[in-house]
Amino acid sequence: MTSTPRPIILTGDRTTGPLHLGHYAGSLRARVALQHEARQFLLLADTQAMTDNVGRHQKVTGNVLEVALDYLAVGIDPALSTIVVQSQVPELAELFQYLLNLVTVARLERNPTIKEEMRLRGFERDIPAGFLTYPVSQAADITAFKATHVPVGDDQLPMIEQTNELVRRFNHTVGQPVLVECEAVLSQVARLPGVDGRAKMSKSLGNAITLGATPDEITRAVNAMYTDPNHLRVNDPGQVEGNVVFAFLDAFEPDTAKVAELKAHYRRGGLGDTALKRMLDERLQALIAPIRERRAEFARDRAEVLGILRRGTMRAREAAAQTLSEVKGALGLRYFEG
Structure with missing residues (x-):
């Protein structure tokens, strides 16, 4: 009797800053659970983060270790999950180059995620080529x-669609099923708003609560949260929709x-x-305190954290090299073998 193969999970984060509660609500909790039932790769996407951080590369590289500490603090076990530094896997860059030939600039510009990210960054036509092509890098x-499954927020669904388009086109071009299509796994909390009521929590916008936040920082952030501006007196009926406090309670209580009952009482x-x-x-406070303590404990031995990253990256290189060998074989690019 043939057993069902374990799913292969690929997920990760850009290394532009420490992780926050938006990340935790969206996918970090799921990753901790998934590592017990799947083969999981967690990508520290420093190469991708460089695409819109020209001249700020120290911000990207300096946060590689910080994001790794956040992973370990929330319960990612390096014996169960492979933590990978993207820039240290050159096979990814070479595969990216081959896939670039299978997509047009017009198709990349139609990607809804890219269009929204361009708008947020004010790129207009001055978009860096690396940023425009990052769906192909992904x-x-x-x-x-x-990877057979990729945990994402709903804003990333166009990226999964484009990945599968590239897989189908590559396989059709070479006439054999070399690459594998993937399935998006949506998190229960698609997107946690910032404490100021903006649609997205972001460290750069100053509206985030990081996983290493102190008790005072947590309290200040909660006290500053956007609620219902028309709820002026305690006895007034209040609106739950758009109320950041209730969005956080939905995510973490x-x-x-x-x-x-709280929603009914407020209304x-x-x-x-x-x-x-x-x-x-x-x-x-109860949620973040143990995460903060574990983070501080791991941070006391940064050399060991770097060792975890090195070992995980080497394991990842072996897997990526195998796929790249198959891709080059299918393209007829293995001139000196056999």
């Missing part, structure tokens, strides 16, 4: 490890019945923002 990352009036924020502050 496709190379996914296909190099033959495991007692869903309690959250439902009918009689529940003040101060009391609501106090409850959320207690929940976040």
Whole structure:
């Protein structure tokens, strides 16, 4: 009887800053669970982060270790998950080069994720070529490890669609199934808003709570959270939709019945923002305290963390090299073998 093969997971983060609660709600918790049931690669995407950080490369490289510390602090086990530094796997860059020939500039410009990212960065027509082509780089990352599942937010679905387009086109071009299509795995919390009510939590926007935040930083962030500007008195009915405090309670309070009752109470009036924020502050303090403590413990031996990254990256290179060999064989690029 043939056993079902374990899924291969590829996920990761750009190394432009330490991770925050938006990352934790969106995918970090899922990654901790998935490592027990799948072969998981976690990519520290420093090469990709360089595409829109020209002249700020120290910001990118300096955060490689910081993001790795966040991974370890939330429970990623390097014995179960392979943590990979993207720039140290040259096979990814070579595969990226081959895949670039299978997509047009017009198709890249139509990618909804790229269009939105260009708008946010104000690139207009001065977009760096590396940034425009990063969906192809991401496709190379996914296909190099033959990932079958990729945890993403809903804003990243166009990237998965484009990856599978490239897989199909490559396989059709060479006439054999070398690369593997992948499936998006959506997180339960698609996107956590910033504390200021903006649509996305971001360290660069100053509206994030990092995983290493101190107790005072957590309290200040919660007290600053956007609620309902029309909820002026405790007895006034309040609006739950668009209320950041409730978005955080939905993401981090495991007692869903309690959250439902709080929402009902707020809507009918009689529940003040101060009391609501106090409850959320207690929940976040309890959540982040053990993460912060584990992070500090790992940070005391940074040499060992670098060792974890080195060993994981070498394992990843072996997997990527195997895929690249198959790709080059299918393209007839192995001139000196046999």
